[in-house]
Amino acid sequence: MKRLIYTLLAAAAIPLAGAGAQKTPQVRAYVKPDSVRLGDCFEYVIEVERDLAQVTNFPVFAKRTDGQRPAGEADVELVEEMPVDTLSREGRMLRLRKRYRLQIFDEGRVDMGRGQVLYADKNIVDTLYGEDTVFLTVAVMQIDTTAQGPLDLKGQKGMPFRLGEVGGYLLWGLAALLLLAGLLYGAKRLLARYGKGFGDIFRPAPPLPPHVVAIRALEALNHRKLWQNGSYKSYYSELTDILRTYIAGRYGIGAMEMTSDEILAAVRVLSEEELPKKAAMDLTAILRDADLVKFAKAEPDAEQNENDYTKAYYFVEETKRQETEPSEGEGIENS
Incomplete structure (x- = not known):
């Protein structure tokens, strides 16, 4: 407890009249509790009994700034x-x-010294001590590592649900x-107005009829202007591929894997209602001209190229499957 120092008193500022006749102040010091564990806090208490005219000053706890502890001094810290x-x-x-609330870091029976205060009397400044030395018992928890092995980590503590x-x-x-329920209900009412349900939203669109696919492909071919740029072979190859795809979809004939002669032989068995004579003649002319360009490297003139395109277009129009109009009341659902 050597770190308990005093604040010096100016003797000239202290009214000491008649102090010499008074009894010397009594000092008493103690700790509470008198037994703690290492690292615990405790109170160091100093009590003084004196006359009104007497002057005493309690010590001030000086904190260490260098982190060093002098030998023989108790290792305590002011809290x-x-x-x-x-x-x-x-x-x-x-x-x-x-x-003073202190924290102890020594173990055993620690000497805390005697309580002390500064006392001023006339021209004398003295230190008064308590009669008894103060001791503090500091216990250390002993762990028997031989009787108990390492314990596993405790599980997470459950908290009540709130x-x-x-x-x-x-x-x-x-x-x-x-x-979400409101949106689904509104969507259902909107679909019901048009005679549809939720299943219709995710149902894939039905495939287009073969003649629609062929007409669109012919129009796209015409916009590319292949023969106008001298690409005769590419022009007739794509033209015949469009017709082969249409014949396969319209009549169920594997025209994509057939030669021109095999295609013509397969369509001859069709009735005139399914394949009019003019359409058959136009198909024969287109396939013959295409073979000359692709295999004989012929270069047809502009008129022939346009005629073959027109024949292909009308071949599809004349042979397309006629769609029947639904009778009154047929196919009508809830509106």
């Missing part, structure tokens, strides 16, 4: 310093108390469900 309390007053006698923790999420979730 809190409380103000001076007046415990009692009887006539001219006062009983004062000063408390509705308030998830109440906000439940309200937002309920609002989202109500909004």
Whole structure:
């Protein structure tokens, strides 16, 4: 406890009239509790009983700034310093108390010294000590490592469930469900107006009729202007591929793997209602001209190229499957 130092008093500023006739102040020091564990906090208390006219000053705890502890000094640290309390007053006698909250880092029976205060009397400044030395017993928890092996980590402590923790999420979730239900109901009413259901949204669109696919492909070929740029072979190859694809879809003939002669032989068995004579003649002319260009490297003139395109276009139009109009009341669903 050597770090308890005093604040010097200016003797000239202290009214000491008549102090010499007074009884010397009595000092008492103690700790509470008197037994702690290593690292625990305790209170170091100094009490002084003196006359009203006498002057005493309690020590100030000096903190170490260098981190070093002098030999023989208790390893304590100041946690809190409380103000001076007046415990009692009887006539001219006062009983004062000063408390220091400390933390101990020594073990065993630690000598905390005797309580001390600074006392000023006329021209004398002296230190007064308590009668008894203060001791503090510091215990260390002993662990028998031979009797008990290492223990596993404890599981996470369960906490009681509180509705308030998830109440906000439940309200937002309920609002989202109500909004979704409203959107689904509105979509269902809108689809019902057009005679459709939710299944129609995800159902793939039906395939286009073969003649629609062929007409679109012919129009795209015409816009590319292949023969106008001298690409005769590419022009007739694509023209015949369009017709082969159409014949396969319209009549169920594997025209994509057939030669021109095999295609013509296969369509001859069709009835005139399915394949009019003019359409058969146009198909024969187109395939013959295409073979001359692709295999004999012929270069037809502009008129022939345009005629073959026109023949292909009308071949599709004349042979397409006629769509029957639904009778009244047939195919009509809820509107």
